[in-house]
Amino acid sequence: MDMHISELRGQVSCVRLSGRLDAAAADELGVRFTAATASQGRPAVVDMAQVDFLASMGLRLLISSARALASRGQKMALFGATDMTLETLQNASIDKIVPVVATQDEALAAVST
Amino acid sequence: MPPSAPESLPTRLQLAVPTGLAALEPARLAVHGFLAGRVRSVRALYRLDLVLEESLMNRLWHAYPLGKAGGTQLQVDLHGDELQLRFEDEGMPFDPTKAQRPAAAERLADALPGGRGLMLAQQAAQQWSYERVGPKNVFTVVLALE
DSSP: OEEEEEEETTTEEEEEEEEEESHHHHHHHHHHHHHHTGGGTSOEEEEEEEEEEEOHHHHHHHHHHHHHHHTTTOOEEEEOOOHHHHHHHHHTTGGGTSOEESSHHHHHHHHHO | OOOOOOOOOOSEEEEEEESSGGGHHHHHHHHHHHHTTTOOOHHHHHHHHHHHHHHHHHHHHHTSTTOOOOEEEEEEEEETTEEEEEEEEOSSOOOGGGOOOOOOOSSGGGOOSSOOHHHHHHHHOSEEEEEEETTEEEEEEEEEOO
16 A cells, blocks of 8 residues: 655645555554654545555554544544445444545545634 | 367365465455456455455454464355355354444544444345354355345
8 A cells, every 4th residue: 555645735734545455554554644644733634536445454544543633633534535435434434423525625624624 | 179168167265364464465366366257346346355354354353362373264155146255263252243333433532443344344245144163163254246
């Protein structure tokens, strides 16, 4: 799994993931993902458009980081999920606790409110 | 000379999957190789991957909690438009079908990060069952191939 980190509008961390977010990837990515999101102490958006598989250990990573960010008063949003990863997010009710939206602009709006 | 009959493809795959994270991807690739050209539904393959990953991870968490060496015998049977996966191990008794689902949290602060694997596997499966046979956990999942 690959991860690309950038900054949007000078104040939001953007993490673009690509590949399979399975147990092995979550294990490999964990510290870097947390450093790119929760440790920054500012809002974060995660581009899921190139994630072609999402399993429970990937969900664990996303929830842990969103929680850590929330504890610092900031939000995280996911955007661009494909049909099948979106189904996984919905089946696990992640969309009830973390904004899951279609576009980057919607994600930026969700973390700014 | 008449053409020879096409060789029939095998309908059963048996794999010994060692306990450990590193064994997941080779197991997945072996199952995909077995099904190559026979399952074209991307959704069915996605659900297969979910069941494989979550079931094998579950064995990793629960079957050998004290670090005792052990693995999972995986048998995959292709029956028409259904796929049956049978996971066998000799670890601690654990019935995945009775595992408690995490409560759906209304707020992020109340959400537990983990515990969703078996729920995802169940949602992907058409049916699942568990039995303890002698010293073995036998967990069987049937998937629709659409």
